[in-house]
Amino acid sequence: MTPPALELRPLPEQPRAEQRALLALRNEPEVRHNMYDGDLIEPATHERWLDGIAANRRADYHLVYLDDTLIGMVAFTNIDQTHKRADWAFYITGILQGRGIGTALERSALDYAFGPLGLNKLNCEVIDWNEAVIALHKRFGFLEEGRRRAHVWRDGEYHDAVLLGLTRQDWAARQRT
Ligand SMILES: CC(C)(COP(=O)(O)OP(=O)(O)OC[C@H]1O[C@@H](n2cnc3c(N)ncnc32)[C@H](O)[C@@H]1OP(=O)(O)O)[C@@H](O)C(=O)NCCC(=O)NCCS
Numbered sequence: 001m002t003p004p005a006l007e008l009r010p011l012p013e014q015p016r017a018e019q020r021a022l023l024a025l026r027n028e029p030e031v032r033h034n035m036y037d038g039d040l041i042e043p044a045t046h047e048r049w050l051d052g053i054a055a056n057r058r059a060d061y062h063l064v065y066l067d068d069t070l071i072g073m074v075a076f077t078n079i080d081q082t083h084k085r086a087d088w089a090f091y092i093t094g095i096l097q098g099r100g101i102g103t104a105l106e107r108s109a110l111d112y113a114f115g116p117l118g119l120n121k122l123n124c125e126v127i128d129w130n131e132a133v134i135a136l137h138k139r140f141g142f143l144e145e146g147r148r149r150a151h152v153w154r155d156g157e158y159h160d161a162v163l164l165g166l167t168r169q170d171w172a173a174r175q176r177t
Contacts (some may be wrong), residue, residue: 008074008112011061012054019050021070022063027112030094034130036152036161053098060117064092064105071096074109076117084120090114102133106140110171120168127152128160141170 005148011019023046024032032038041049053061058079064072072092079086090109092101097167113119138144142164150158 003107004101006100006101006105006108007065007068008108009065011050014063016050018063018070019061020046020048021071024095025070025072025091030092030097031091034091034127034133035075036127038154048111060086062112063076064090066096066101072099074105074112076113076119076122079117079119084118086113086117086119086121086122087125089124103139104135106136110166112139114168114171116142121165123163123165125151125161125163127154128162133165134162135165137164141174142166143170 011022021041023041023043026041026046032040040120053059058077060076060079061130062074063070064074072090074088076086076136086110090102090105092105110122113122123145124137124142126137128147134144138161144162145165146163148161148163152159
């Protein structure tokens with residue numbers, strides 16, 4: 001099957017209206033539920049978040065488009081130029097989840113991280129209930145490096161965060177197979 005044609009566009013360079021459109025995705029239950037802060041986001045909070053991203057030289061956010069329609073976001077944060085490492089997270093709109101788009105998006109994100117972004121190591125944290133995503137990352141070679149115990153308070157209980165990491169070497173080895 002042909003992989004979906006996804007396009008990553010740098011968030012701060014997009015028109016503000018397009019940046020604002022991301023709020024609807026951020027507030028979708030299917031997206032919010034899997035973020036550390038699962039609360040609804042107010043428009044004013046979203047505006048401040050956008051301003052913060054534009055001013056943050058250690059962050060690199062991309063809007064994700066499918067056939068010119070905004071469908072998601074990929075974020076690289078805590079970018080460290082000395083150690084060539086960063087954290088990352090991603091999501092797509094709920095109606096398109098579970099159709100292989102996330103897999104294609106992860107491939108694009110890793111190509112970008114170890115290509116133009118020039119990283120040596122990519123880290124991420126996933127809430128323990130999100131087993132499909134943990135499995136997805138592992139299929140791309142991410143290794144589980146530990147857990148932050150009782151890291152997230154949600155619906156009356158604490159949950160662990162699973163720490164995953166992928167080195168450039170691991171990624172490059174997979175390109176050759
Ligand atoms: C993470 C995300 C981008 C993955 O995108 P996606 O398009 O749903 O992923 P895919 O369709 O490529 O599926 C990847 C795997 O997850 C599984 N999966 C996807 N959605 C699932 C769901 N709701 N329940 C169970 N499994 C699911 C798929 O079966 C697939 O596994 P397989 O290859 O063994 O069949 C998307 O699900 C999402 O935005 N989730 C909410 C935010 C989030 O959790 N982000 C990650 C933490 S930062």
